[in-house]
Structure formats: structure tokens, C-alpha cells
Amino acid sequence: MQPRIPRQSAGEQDDRRPDGAGLDDRFTAELASAVSGARRRAVRDGDRHVDTAHLLHSLLESDADVRAVLGDGPRIARLLGYLVQRSIGYGLRWQSAVEESGAVPVVTGATGFSPLAEAAVDEARARASRRGTGRACGVDLLAALVADPQARAVEVLGRAAVEPGTVIAGVERYFEPAS
Known part of the structure; x- marks a missing residue:
């Protein structure tokens, strides 16, 4: 029987990519x-890949700027409630399928990320680069997570009545220069 999560090489265990x-x-x-x-959450949940919902969950728990963009308070509580339920409710159907939209080719990379999660991580870095900064932040990843309407993170946000357009508007306000 093969493990549900691809084994990580020693280099990946300390969050290093194979390259x-x-x-x-x-x-x-x-x-x-x-x-x-998010990687630890995927392993704990018994999921095959880190998906966009794992990334969203981890961002909400650990990044105050992401929570501020989404609007602290009841909205965050609702989102976290849906994310917690994924292991006991609607998210169970996700365990048997790879998160992909068809726009990104499905590959079985060594990173253990779903194709959409991998694309979001890459887009977060590209967003930071376009801004002229060397490192992506949580708000960059949040914007990238809502870019594909097929992403599980978008489904979770929708269940909590948070529209991707609202998230993007909040991200744009976050990065506006202070005047």
C-alpha cells in the first residue's frame, strides 16, 4: 500500500524544494x-496533497494581515469553522481527488502540493516580484488562492459568503501606498 502523502526527501522536510x-x-x-x-495539516488530515484550502486555513491561523484583509471577527470565525469541518464533513469528498481545474496540467511533483496549490504558491512569488520585493507574503498568497474559481479555497470562501472579488479589492487596498 502506497502512502497517501508522497514521502519527502530530507531536503524537502525542512521546506526546501528539490531545485x-x-x-x-x-x-x-x-x-x-x-x-x-499547511503541509502538517495535510498529513494530519490524511490528504494526498496540500491543497488551497490547507493553505487558506494556515494563513487564517497564522497571518494577522490576511485576517485583516478578509475582515476580522465573525467572517474569520465562519471561515475557520468551515475549514475545520473539512475533515468531518464536506471536505471528505476532496480526499479521493486531486485539486485541479484543467487549466494547470496535473503532475505528481515531489512537493506534495496539488496543481492549484503549486500554481498559487508560484503566483504569490510572481506577485511579490512584480511589486519589486524579493519575498512573497501571506497577502500575496491569499490573492493567488482566489485566482482560480475551481480552487477549494474559493469554495470555502463562498460557503462563508466571501466573494473572490472582495478579497482582491482588499488585497489591492492592503498594497496601496500610504498617502
Whole structure:
């Protein structure tokens, strides 16, 4: 019987990618911690891949800026409630399927990320690069998570009545220069 989560090489266990580019090189310390938390959550939940909902859950728990963009208070509580339920309720159907939208080719990479989660992580880094900063932050990843309407993170946000457009508007306000 094969393990549900692909085994990580020694380099990946400390959150290093096979190509040698560590998360520390691409992300702020806070975001690297959130991605590590998402990996632990996927293993704990018995999921095959880290998906966009794992990433969203970890961001909500660990990143105050992400919570501020989404609007602290009852909305965050609702979102966390739906995310916690994934292991006992609606998320069970996710365990037997790889998160993908068809727009991103399905590959079985060594990172253990679903294709959409991998694309979101890459897009977060690209967003930071376009802004002229070397490292992506949690708000960059939040924006990337809502980019594909097929993402599980978008489904969770929808269940909590949070529209992707509202998230993007909050992200844009977050990055607006203070005047």
C-alpha cells in the first residue's frame, strides 16, 4: 500500500524544494511558516496533497494581515469553522481527488502540493516580484488562492459568503501606498 502523502526527501522536510530554492528564499518568514503549517495539516488530515484550502486555513491561523484583509471577527470565525469541518464533513469528498481545474496540467511533483496549490504558491512569488520585493507574503498568497474559481479555497470562501472579488479589492487596498 502506497502512502497517501508522497514521502519527502530530507531536503524537502525542512521546506526546501528539490531545485535548491528554499521557501526562506521565496517567502517572508511568516509565509514560510504558514506553508509549513499547511503541509502538517495535510498529513494530519490524511490528504494526498496540500491543497488551497490547507493553505487558506494556515494563513487564517497564522497571518494577522490576511485576517485583516478578509475582515476580522465573525467572517474569520465562519471561515475557520468551515475549514475545520473539512475533515468531518464536506471536505471528505476532496480526499479521493486531486485539486485541479484543467487549466494547470496535473503532475505528481515531489512537493506534495496539488496543481492549484503549486500554481498559487508560484503566483504569490510572481506577485511579490512584480511589486519589486524579493519575498512573497501571506497577502500575496491569499490573492493567488482566489485566482482560480475551481480552487477549494474559493469554495470555502463562498460557503462563508466571501466573494473572490472582495478579497482582491482588499488585497489591492492592503498594497496601496500610504498617502
